Amino acid sequence: MNAVLVISGRDNVATALEPLDAGRTIRVAAASLTVVDAVPRGHKVALRAIGAGEAVVKYGSPIGTATADIAPGAHVHTHNVASTRGRGDLRVGPQSDAQPDSQSDSARIAEPPDPA
């Protein structure tokens, strides 16, 4: 059993199938990769350098954007990747011609009641 799984040839991350210690060198396809952070089982490790702002790719599709420069062999998770979807905290999102319907309007959080 391989230590990591690469799902698509387009991916720049692999999934650890067992816990990986920092400093360990693993085989990925024909190449070798030295793990630079401890990576828990099921978490992702960078296969190559991913610059801040670049897409992190798994399953051949983008899963988010790097929020910092990520070195090859580094642990890739919520500390250095951010989702681009559904981010009301940023008030950004993909272009959408769909307006929230009247039902969702009523789902908006109401003003808090007047304490008086």
Place this chain on the structure above:
Amino acid sequence: MTSTASFLGYRRPDARVGIRNHVLVVPTVICSAVVAERIAASIAPVGAALPHLAGCGQLGPDLALTHETLAAYCRHPNVGAVIVVALGCEQVVAQRLADEARRAGKDAHIVAIQSEGGTLRATAKGIDIARELAASVSRIDRSWCPASSLILSVKCGGSDYTSGLASNPAVGRVADRLVSLGGSVVLGEIAEIMGAEHLLADRASRPEAAAQLLRVVNRVEAEAIALGLDIRGTQPSPGNIRGGLTTIEEKSLGATHKAGERTRLEDVVGYAAPITRRGLTVMDTPGLDVESVTGMVGGGAQAVLFTTGLGTPTGNPIAPVIKITGNARTARSMADNIDVDVSGIMMEVESLDAAADRLLEELIGVCSGRPTAAERLGHREFAIHRRNPTI
């Protein structure tokens, strides 16, 4: 394939096929839920109650959703007969629910707490009716039915890294095979399609289905954004993140594997709305497991294939929910909740096709009457989706 192409089901008067034969006890409103549960318990395990929190204090779309969901269960093919338990002053109309069951050819009765004169009299009357109905539905025999009469719900909950790599792709192969046999598959949880919608839209059989899918995904995303909150508070869940899933896009890409790889997207329908097309239908449900399964069963799904990495126990009152895990530790630690262990895929000792063969065999066995772990343990969770506050 011939050995798995048919199962022993219940042919209903409306030509639909059931895989269970429950006497459904439906409270119209939260106020009659306890009486309904006591009536159903008197004929366990044939009796199935639908305790819910709604039925009054609701306006417009929410009232319609409650009515439509309860009506969908009243005509569901896994139900042999129906008792509607009313209070008497609520919004949901007991007569409409009973009529819905009768239109599907089922025996249906109404017990109303106010007109019977209280909890004890209503419960006693309901138990008398329930015993008669349990006896009459027991005389309905199973007969061979084709796999094409199945609508399969596919669902994941408590996902971890094994879900997208093992259990969801294995379920996807079952979905592809069932559709190639002429059956139907329903996928819910719009928030968990976010990030993978392009892959499903590319598989649409007609442009309208692709446009509908993108519209509903965009609406859910716009709703999340309109709240001014970060969807990461719930998607992925804290457990998903501990399990190695970083973003909703990653979770969605793994989750949509459940819908197969070849199967064309045929239709997009509203919550608990009838699934009418063969092939893959996407239903507009929230990501919360029980609300989602409640809606897909309402749409007509007779069985649910439910993958879980971290382990989750939930079932449904009338449809068997088959639990599948790709995580070997979960298969051991939650053995009483897991029906099928496909962790051999992760350890490279079982192929996806071999796991799909076992899953299809399990599905057909369950359709013929084999109880699932959730059924054996009495997991019958039910929750109707609601969008607006109670008035």
